[in-house]
Amino acid sequence: MMHDLEDLTAQFLKAAKDAGADAADAMARDGSSTSIGVRAGKLEEAERSEGVEIGLRVILGQRQACVSTSDLRAEAMQQMAERAVAMAREAPEDPYIGLADADQIGIGCDLATLDMEDDAGEPSPDDLKDDALRAEAAALAVQGVSQVQGAGAAYGQSRVYLAATNGFAGGYARSHRQTYCTAIAGTGTGMERDSDGDMRLHQSDLRSPEEIGQKAGERAAARLNPVQPKTGRYPVLYDQRISGGLIGHLLGAVNGSAIARGASFMRDKLGQQVLPAGLSVIEDPHRPRVTGSRPFDGEGLPTRRRAIVEDGVLTGWTLDLATARKLGMTSTGNAARGMTSPPSPSNWNIALTQGSASREDLIAQMGTGFLVTSLIGATINPNTGDYSRGASGFWIENGQISHPVSEGTIAGNLIDMLARIIPANDARAHLSHVVPSILIEDMSIAGQ
CATH class of the missing domain: 3.30.2290.10 (PmbA/TldD superfamily)
Known part of the structure; x- marks a missing residue:
């Protein structure tokens, strides 16, 4: 209705x-x-x-x-x-x-240019079920996959409208379409699990269920028989599946709320070099067909493209009206709000400058090191940037993937880590956060 x-x-x-x-x-x-959702070829949930x-x-x-x-x-x-x-x-x-x-x-842009609502119409439940079954079948066809924990497809659409007594009024609509699959390889205590999925605003942009299921199966099978990584100091390569988290720590540290509280390892870094020269972090809320796009923020201010980091130099904080006033600055049009909470600063679409090397090039450059594809837990000091996370992925020997590893810990300091990142060229352009694989050449690793 x-x-x-x-x-x-x-x-x-x-x-x-x-x-x-x-x-x-x-x-x-x-x-x-x-x-x-489907499992074992049958409908499991609707x-x-x-x-x-x-x-x-x-x-x-x-x-x-x-x-x-x-x-x-x-x-x-x-x-x-x-x-x-x-x-x-x-x-x-x-x-x-x-x-x-x-x-x-x-309003920061013509709403039509954002192209956030699919006019193809809502798919039927049978269409969604068919996609889920196709993804599941593709995963099961991968050698080493013993079962599929779950596969599914979803569709949604929403509209939002904001109005205020200062005269602002505006709204927009958004749709999304999703397919996902989680595969399990091996048996007994040797089972390993991994997944793949895709979510787009337009159904025509979505990857095929077969590709998603096959990728989930291949990822799970590749994780079989892991060992702990070696203890020591080695290069660490963050796969593009999880590398956005590193930039997320930077974005959290330059959020106006953290700065206003004084609880940020970036609080004294404005105007200083925080990334290697040549690298920028650009926020662009006007990219078409992207989940983080919007023509105005949660306080009715027009959104705009801006450089958070430009040529390695931190250029500004992420601010809503209240934090801007507290810091004696101007809002950057980054207020987000829920139905039951007042506005607070948040980022929209983010892109890190990509490098010229492929992920394979960086792996070859590493010699011996750790390719991280999954992170668990986190111990991060927001004041100092001290960083420690559980990690799993693959060990690199002689510039090539050698074997899967798990139950490792990687540690460092985010200020030093961000200053030394080396980006690959493999970022997924359709995501709200476009961040490629990232190499950090010297980190502490704890394992065997």
């Missing part, structure tokens, strides 16, 4: 003003999703959900409160607005909260 989201937000804002709010913003979201939710943030002086509801009756919205104002009266004062000024709000 389609709802008039613009009308719902207008009703909620009026209810907030009637209840005594000085200012308010309202968000409405509706959508539907269907997911199908889920369908549809819903609508509206959220309200009220501001009373320098106090704020958030509420949400899925009850769309006018009297219910009025009650929620009154409750929100009552909550705001009891909330602590925050000198930095507040809506954007009228000259700050706007």
